Amino acid sequence: MTTLLRSARTPMLATTAMLLALAVLPATAQETGGVLKILGSGDIDHFDPASVGVVTSNNFIRATQRTLVGYDSSLDPAEGVAPKADLAVELPQPGDDGLTYTFTLRDGAAWDIKGTPRPIVAADVERGIKRMCNPVLGSSFLTYFVSLIEGMDTFCDGFAKVEPTAEAMKAYVEGTDITGIETPDDRTVTFRLKEKAGDFIYMLSLPSAAPAPVEILDFIPDSPDFRKNFMASGPYTVADYVPDSTLKLKRNPAWTAESDPLRKAYVDEIELTFGLQPDAAIQQIQAGDADMLYDILVPPALLPMLQATGDDKLVAISVGRTSFIFVNTAADNNNGALKDVKVRQALNYAIDKAAIVQQMGGSYVAAPQNGIFGPGVVGYHDFDLYPSADHKGDPAKAKALLVEAGFPDGIKLKMPFRNINDEPAIAQTIQASMKKAGIELELIPVSAADYYSKYMTNQETTKTGAWDIAPVSWSPDWVGGAARSVFQPQFTFDGRHQTYNYTDYNNDAANAKAAEAINAADAAQAGKLWAEVDELVMGDAPVIPFISQNVVVYHSDAVKNFLPYALGANGDWSNLWLER
Amino acid sequence: MSEAQLDAPKVVQRSSANLTFRRLMRDPASLLAAVFILALVAFAIGAPWFAGWTGHDAIEQYRDTGLSPVGLPVGPNHEFLLGADQLGRDVLVRIAYGARISLAVGVAAALAASFIGVTIGMTAGYFGGWIDTVLGRLMDLVMSVPFLLCALALVSVFGPSLWLSICVIVFFSWTTIGRVIRAETASLARRDFVQASRSLGAGNLSIMLRDILPNLSVPIIIYTTMMIPNSIVFEATLSFLGLGIVPPTPSWGGMLAEAGANSIYLVAWWLVLFPGLALLGSTLAFNILGDGLRDALDPKGRRVKRRRKPAKPVTEG
Numbered sequence: 001m002t003t004l005l006r007s008a009r010t011p012m013l014a015t016t017a018m019l020l021a022l023a024v025l026p027a028t029a030q031e032t033g034g035v036l037k038i039l040g041s042g043d044i045d046h047f048d049p050a051s052v053g054v055v056t057s058n059n060f061i062r063a064t065q066r067t068l069v070g071y072d073s074s075l076d077p078a079e080g081v082a083p084k085a086d087l088a089v090e091l092p093q094p095g096d097d098g099l100t101y102t103f104t105l106r107d108g109a110a111w112d113i114k115g116t117p118r119p120i121v122a123a124d125v126e127r128g129i130k131r132m133c134n135p136v137l138g139s140s141f142l143t144y145f146v147s148l149i150e151g152m153d154t155f156c157d158g159f160a161k162v163e164p165t166a167e168a169m170k171a172y173v174e175g176t177d178i179t180g181i182e183t184p185d186d187r188t189v190t191f192r193l194k195e196k197a198g199d200f201i202y203m204l205s206l207p208s209a210a211p212a213p214v215e216i217l218d219f220i221p222d223s224p225d226f227r228k229n230f231m232a233s234g235p236y237t238v239a240d241y242v243p244d245s246t247l248k249l250k251r252n253p254a255w256t257a258e259s260d261p262l263r264k265a266y267v268d269e270i271e272l273t274f275g276l277q278p279d280a281a282i283q284q285i286q287a288g289d290a291d292m293l294y295d296i297l298v299p300p301a302l303l304p305m306l307q308a309t310g311d312d313k314l315v316a317i318s319v320g321r322t323s324f325i326f327v328n329t330a331a332d333n334n335n336g337a338l339k340d341v342k343v344r345q346a347l348n349y350a351i352d353k354a355a356i357v358q359q360m361g362g363s364y365v366a367a368p369q370n371g372i373f374g375p376g377v378v379g380y381h382d383f384d385l386y387p388s389a390d391h392k393g394d395p396a397k398a399k400a401l402l403v404e405a406g407f408p409d410g411i412k413l414k415m416p417f418r419n420i421n422d423e424p425a426i427a428q429t430i431q432a433s434m435k436k437a438g439i440e441l442e443l444i445p446v447s448a449a450d451y452y453s454k455y456m457t458n459q460e461t462t463k464t465g466a467w468d469i470a471p472v473s474w475s476p477d478w479v480g481g482a483a484r485s486v487f488q489p490q491f492t493f494d495g496r497h498q499t500y501n502y503t504d505y506n507n508d509a510a511n512a513k514a515a516e517a518i519n520a521a522d523a524a525q526a527g528k529l530w531a532e533v534d535e536l537v538m539g540d541a542p543v544i545p546f547i548s549q550n551v552v553v554y555h556s557d558a559v560k561n562f563l564p565y566a567l568g569a570n571g572d573w574s575n576l577w578l579e580r
Numbered sequence: 581m582s583e584a585q586l587d588a589p590k591v592v593q594r595s596s597a598n599l600t601f602r603r604l605m606r607d608p609a610s611l612l613a614a615v616f617i618l619a620l621v622a623f624a625i626g627a628p629w630f631a632g633w634t635g636h637d638a639i640e641q642y643r644d645t646g647l648s649p650v651g652l653p654v655g656p657n658h659e660f661l662l663g664a665d666q667l668g669r670d671v672l673v674r675i676a677y678g679a680r681i682s683l684a685v686g687v688a689a690a691l692a693a694s695f696i697g698v699t700i701g702m703t704a705g706y707f708g709g710w711i712d713t714v715l716g717r718l719m720d721l722v723m724s725v726p727f728l729l730c731a732l733a734l735v736s737v738f739g740p741s742l743w744l745s746i747c748v749i750v751f752f753s754w755t756t757i758g759r760v761i762r763a764e765t766a767s768l769a770r771r772d773f774v775q776a777s778r779s780l781g782a783g784n785l786s787i788m789l790r791d792i793l794p795n796l797s798v799p800i801i802i803y804t805t806m807m808i809p810n811s812i813v814f815e816a817t818l819s820f821l822g823l824g825i826v827p828p829t830p831s832w833g834g835m836l837a838e839a840g841a842n843s844i845y846l847v848a849w850w851l852v853l854f855p856g857l858a859l860l861g862s863t864l865a866f867n868i869l870g871d872g873l874r875d876a877l878d879p880k881g882r883r884v885k886r887r888r889k890p891a892k893p894v895t896e897g
Contacts (some may be wrong), residue, residue: 278843279843279846299842300650300651300842301652301843301844301846301847302843302846302847303650304648304650304652304847305846305847355641358643358647358649358650358651359651359667360651361650361651362649362650362651364650419822421841421842422841422842424822424827424838424841425666425667425838425841425842427827428641428667428827429641429667432640432641432828443826443827444739444826445822445823445827447736447822450736
């Protein structure tokens with residue numbers, strides 16, 4: 001599964017797009033045309049919406065594919081994460097006690113099949129869901145859908161046994177049905193769920209749930225042939241692609257503005273260039289040679305300079321990404337000290353969150369974080385079970401707890417860290433703050449490639465105690481009502497080890513509350529219940545949250561109407577225009 | 581070997597070491613280098629004194645005085661003479677403690693490498709035959725292993741540490757001196773004094789240690805001195821790549837790496853300049869001193885360098 005990448009790479013799946021400061025100026029006259037030039041360091045992970053897993057790729061999907069549900073790109077954080085009908089005529093009210101969702105498709109939305117437009121039909125929607133569990137390259141969000149849509153598990157079990165050739169997969173997809181998805185006519189699609197899920201609408205906005213035309217089945221998912229024969233439903237389509245170098249998008253002739261309430265598509269072409277270093281990319285944008293950043297974040301060191309000169313061109317977007325330290329309760333180091341909740345609580349008291357915020361570049365970039373849900377996620381609320389003045393840590397309290405736990409002389413812990421970007425600096429900051437509480441950290445620098453495979457997701461090294469505590473980070477898999485995508489993969493254990501619940505943490509009371517929250521009728525109720533889940537988990541202190549982090553992006557003078565797109569954590573390519 | 585001439589009182593009798601020293605003293609570059617190295621050693625030894633004088637510990641983070649509210653380091657000022665680093669630590673104190681690491685690694689690795697190189701080189705050169713072939717190929721083998729690739733692999737298996745750094749450096753630096761010593765030994769082993777010693781009943785070990793080794797002192801001194809800067813740079817390279825000294829222990833290469841990370845060097849020039857100068861100064865000083873030592877210990881070599889004429893091989897009587 002591609003999930004490993006999910007927490008390992010930088011800007012991950014986004015939640016609330018919250019514009020923190022330096023907003024774009026009100027729109028002047030709209031202009032159509034021009035080439036939008038975007039600079040990135042790495043290539044797009046997947047073209048195939050079914051397998052897209054990185055936040056930055058969501059921007060590409062936004063421009064080229066339509067989904068049933070989407071979002072307005074907006075400066076208003078709340079508006080940016082409010083689900084809107086995209087391919088659907090309107091957002092449906094759930095029927096049958098919250099178990100069914102019936103969508104009516106919009107007229108005029110069409111595929112570009114080798115230059116000829118073809119209407120998007122209900123069967124395409126079902127086909128898109130089916131392709132999520134193809135045996136070649138599945139979706140990283142699969143488990144959420146499989147656990148919700150009726151009959152999808154049987155369908156996927158069968159699909160897993162299919163030979164991974166285009167013909168065999170096509171035959172299976174076209175010949176097998178998911179019982180929970182009905183398409184009575186070309187314009188109507190009905191989903192039947194196994195249980196109530198307030199966040200199902202949000203999940204349909206994911207690229208993985210995008211419709212797929214029947215012609216797409218002629219290609220192995222995301223193969224070079226697939227990329228060459230890319231079939232778009234959004235305003236842009238692939239014109240030219242050189243892997244790891246450039247990607248050019250041109251207008252999709254099959255797309256019409258009237259059929260799309262969410263995208264205006266002002267620019268004529270979009271040109272992405274990959275392989276740039278952050279410094280070089282920012283210099284090019286400052287010089288006006290390029291317009292936007294793709295997967296490059298503004299280095300904190302450059303922030304003050306850009307803030308001083310860049311007025312409205314610097315934008316911080318909150319993505320609900322949190323950084324925290326996982327505590328290894330599975331090993332017996334220090335006589336199993338970390339199995340004692342008092343020691344874990346002592347660690348939570350000891351950490352100096354303010355120092356890490358300062359290290360990250362101040363409040364513009366990061367904020368102290370006390371729970372498992374980041375800002376913008378339904379369920380996030382302001383609470384701190386282990387409070388200290390100005391979030392600077394309370395070494396005295398931590399020491400007292402250690403004494404209570406039977407460690408009057410402090411404790412020695414091993415902490416690996418990824419040896420890239422600012423992570424060594426953060427690790428040393430953590431080390432310095434823990435030291436004040438008598439907690440000695442032995443730092444183990446690990447290459448980025450080895451960190452998850454060798455330490456975190458390797459159950460053997462976890463159980464033998466190769467690490468005691470380890471900094472990790474997480475971004476919710478979708479926006480808004482996304483608490484499930486934070487809680488379930490990391491903090492539940494049903495006897496089957498989950499990759500990102502490194503220590504098999506489980507809390508039955510929290511699980512029960514979470515089930516209630518998922519079934520909650522409205523967002524407010526869900527938020528309250530998830531907040532309780534957060535406090536229940538933090539009471540056990542399986543992790544030490546320290547900051548939530550914003551994505552800081554930059555754009556050129558020429559870019560106007562730079563509105564953040566929540567899923568992509570960047571300005572929306574399909575709604576900005578250029579003024580050169 | 582000088583012989584005393586009793587009937588010529590004006591001629592001062594000087595030992596070989598004395599002559600070498602006088603020749604060295606006449607070379608201002610070497611003299612300067614030697615002074616720099618002595619100062620560096622004093623700087624390293626006095627690191628705790630600097631810490632006491634500035635009131636700054638090497639790994640303590642001064643987040644209020646050393647960093648701006650948004651986490652940018654302050655430049656050189658009256659409190660931080662060489663500025664603060666990205667974690668609010670004193671660059672001056674860190675360079676002083678880093679000098680300890682650099683010198684310790686440089687000297688220890690150079691000595692260990694030269695010990696191995698001399699042992700293997702002498703064995704190969706003295707015995708010749710299949711021993712020479714095997715050891716010679718071994719040296720070829722070591723020389724053909726890519727340094728960084730191998731270091732990366734070792735560190736990812738064992739985890740970075742000071743000892744591993746020294747071992748890696750030693751492993752990759754003994755071959756140069758090994759080759760030189762092998763060639764010298766091979767030629768010395770055929771000399772008359774060795775034959776004489778053997779005919780008097782001396783064993784192999786005795787000949788190698790008592791007769792040949794003293795004659796190798798010049799190349800050993802020169803090459804060991806020249807290996808120190810290489811080792812310092814090796815260590816800095818390893819630390820720069822995050823494979824050497826584990827943070828927060830200061831090391832010059834690590835300091836440069838931290839300056840390079842996150843574009844911090846664009847706003848904090850002092851993080852690059854001072855550790856860079858320290859590294860440049862010490863490698864240059866050791867190299868110049870090594871050069872000077874070669875000229876002083878082996879004056880014949882010096883004449884060849886001046887290119888009067890291609891020198892004929894000098895035969896000793």
